[in-house]
Amino acid sequence: xxxxxxxxxxxxxxxxxxxxxxxxxxxxxxxxxxxxxxxxxxxxxxxxxxxxxxxxxxxxxxxxxxxxxxxxxxxxxxxxxxxxxxxxxxxxxxxxxxxxxxxxxxxxxxxxxxxxxxxxxxxxxxxxxxxxxxxxxxxxxxxxxxxxxxxxxxxxxxxxxxxxxxxxxxxxxxxxxxxxxxxxxxxxxxxxxxxxxxxxxxxxxxxxxxxxxxxxxxxxxxxxxxxxxxxxxxxxxxxxxxxxxxxxxxxxxxxxxxxxxxxxxxxxxxxxxxxxxxxxxxxxxxxxxxxxxxxxxxxxxxxxxxxxxxxxxxxxxxxxxxxxxxxxxxxxxxxxxxxxxxxxxxxxxxxxxxxxxxxxxxxxxx
Numbered sequence: 089x090x091x092x093x094x095x096x097x098x099x100x101x102x103x104x105x106x107x108x109x110x111x112x113x114x115x116x117x118x119x120x121x122x123x124x125x126x127x128x129x130x131x132x133x134x135x136x137x138x139x140x141x142x143x144x145x146x147x148x149x150x151x152x153x154x155x156x157x158x159x160x161x162x163x164x165x166x167x168x169x170x171x172x173x174x175x176x177x178x179x180x181x182x183x184x185x186x187x188x189x190x191x192x193x194x195x196x197x198x199x200x201x202x203x204x205x206x207x208x209x210x211x212x213x214x215x216x217x218x219x220x221x222x223x224x225x226x227x228x229x230x231x232x233x234x235x236x237x238x239x240x241x242x243x244x245x246x247x248x249x250x251x252x253x254x255x256x257x258x259x260x261x262x263x264x265x266x267x268x269x270x271x272x273x274x275x276x277x278x279x280x281x282x283x284x285x286x287x288x289x290x291x292x293x294x295x296x297x298x299x300x301x302x303x304x305x306x307x308x309x310x311x312x313x314x315x316x317x318x319x320x321x322x323x324x325x326x327x328x329x330x331x332x333x334x335x336x337x338x339x340x341x342x343x344x345x346x347x348x349x350x351x352x353x354x355x356x357x358x359x360x361x362x363x364x365x366x367x368x369x370x371x372x373x374x375x376x377x378x379x380x381x382x383x384x385x386x387x388x389x390x391x392x393x394x395x396x397x398x399x400x401x402x403x404x405x406x407x408x409x410x411x412x413x414x415x416x417x418x419x420x421x422x423x424x425x426x427x428x429x430x431x432x433x434x435x436x437x438x439x440x441x442x443x444x445x446x447x448x449x450x451x452x453x454x
Contacts, residue, residue: 089221094311095255098276100419102286105433107216108299111189111191112167112189112190112191112192113165113167113168113189113190114165114186114189114190114191114193114194114417115168115189115190115194116164116165116168116189116195116434117164117165117168117172117187117192117389118137118142118161118163118164118185118187118194118198118388119137119163119164119165120137120161120163121142121160121161121162121163121185121200122139122160122161122448123144123152123159123160124149124159124160126146127146127147127150127152128144128146128147128150128187129423130226131273135171135411136230136364138218139197140197140198140199140218141170141198141199141200141201142198142199142200142201143201143202143203143204143231143409144182144200144201144202144203145204145312146202146204147312147418148252148315148418152182152202153182153183153203158350159229159359159426162185164187164215165189165190165218166190167188167189167190168188168189168190169187169188170185170186170187170188171185171186171188171367172184172185172188172231173185173197173404180201180202180203180229181199181200181201181202182200182201182202183198183200184197184198184346185197185198185200186198189405193194202326203229203231203313203317205233205316206231206292206312206313206315206316206424206452207228208227208316208451209227209228209446209449209451210228210324210426210448210449210450210451211228211263211264211449211450212226212264212265212266212392212447212448213263213264214226214227214228215227215257215264216232216382218232219241220246221241221244221245221246221365222245222246222248222249222250222253223235223237223238223241223248223250223253223255223256224237224253224257225237225238225255226249226257226258226266226390227289229312229451231292231312233290233291233292234292234293234294234295234308235254235255235288235289235290235291236254236255236286236289236290236434237254237255237357238295239286239302240254240271240286240309241253241254241293243274243276246269247405252271252371253271254268254269254270254271254286254287254288254289254430255267255268255269255288255289258309258446260397260446260448263448264434264448264449265446265447265448266290266428266448267288267444267446268286268287268288268289268290268331268353268428268429268430268432268444268445268447269430269442269444269445270286270287270288270331270351270430270431270439270441270442271285271286271287271288271441271442272284272285272336272441272446273285273286273343273437274284275335280341281341282338282341282342282343282437283304283338283422283437284336284337284338284343284344284403284437284438285336285432285434285437285438285439285441286437287429287431287433287434287435287436287439287443288429288434288443288444288445289308289427289428289429289430289431290308290427290428290429290447291425291428292310292311292312292424292425292426292427293308293309293310293311293312293368293425294309294363294368295307295308295309296309297349301379303398304371304435304437305370305371305372305436306370306372306435307371308368308371308435309312309368309369310358310368310369310370310374310423310425310427311358311365311367311368311369311423311425312360312423312424312425313420313422313423313425314359314417314422314423315417315418315422315451316417316454317358317414317417317454318405318412318414318454319359319382319384319424319452319454320403320404320453320454321384321401321402321403321452321453322357322384322401322402322403322426322450322451322452322453323399323400323401323402323450323451323453324355324379324399324400324447324448324449324450324451325384325397325398325399325400325447325448325449326351326355326397326398326445326446326447326448327394327395327396327397327444327445327446328352328361328388328391328392328393328398328399328444328445328446329444330351330352330440331440331441331442331443332442333440333441333442334440334441335347335348335349335351335440335441336348336438336439336440336441337349337433337436337438338436338437338438349440351431351432351439351440351443352388352391352431352432353428353429353430353431353432353445354387354410354427354429354431354432354434355384355385355391355393355400355427355428356384356385356386356426356427357383357384357385357423357424357425357426357443357452358374358378358383358384358424358427359380359381359382359383359404359412359422359423359424359425360379360380360381360422360424360425361379361381361421362379362420362421362423363379364420366379368423369433371435372435374411374425375425375436380407381406381407381411381412381422382404382405382406382407383404383405383407384403384404384405385402386394386400386402388432390414391426397448398444399410424452425450426450426452428447429445430443430444430445431443
């Protein structure tokens, strides 16, 4: 009994000490956010919360600035508090939400950004650094691209320079363009996954970092809401150079070399219809999903290798033309993605090291 009472006393002392010593949380993040569901084309904004901004896609003729904050739902990290900050002069930024951590030492201000339509042109002149890591991404107005930089930053962050990331800006004739390069990968001890190489990839959509470490084909979530019209053509300029390094692939979770394998870049756009079970396309169905309505692609056999830009202009081929209905454009029925990659099998973490694809002056015609 004495030993038991001594044990209970020790537990109580330790528990009390833990409670007293537990530090207050320094996190100041928005975990979930939503507007009134009848005002958005995407009812619940759970896949559009970025490091310091949130993207909302309103329905046609809806003025989100007229929405009351009392109608919104905001969830922040435990212990944190948030406040609404108006932006009467903002065009795309509706307002701000300032989050203060539980320990009162850190704050983060999120911009709530409205996107009415997908831009027609992408000149890649504007680049931002979305996190404290060294990589950058292109942005067009309120729209930001995703790239393979997001995934590798979880391990590289500031151990690599901007130029060492697979996607970065490049200056050509005084103008900026995007350069994608296949880089050597790594082994992720935490998950036991071997990733022989990382292709440079850039796309419209979202990226799930944790899924990328366990199921890479499901980590890339392709597609953003599209309501501009019926896509007709997809054009732009590119420079492609095959790499001089080894062709790396995964063999029983170990890196293997087979230089007899061929590699090539990828340039394409896809229009697809969404439903409750298919809010996005993924790496394992971006080419075969029955939800795909139209695809515009620069065929591999038409890719050329020269030092100057080559112009491409390809039509959207409608596999299921009867599925497209103009009156459904503003009812959250369609999404569109644009994909560029330095290697055709980058989703499987394989390819030829040093493959380079430079892209500029991209345009959608509809």
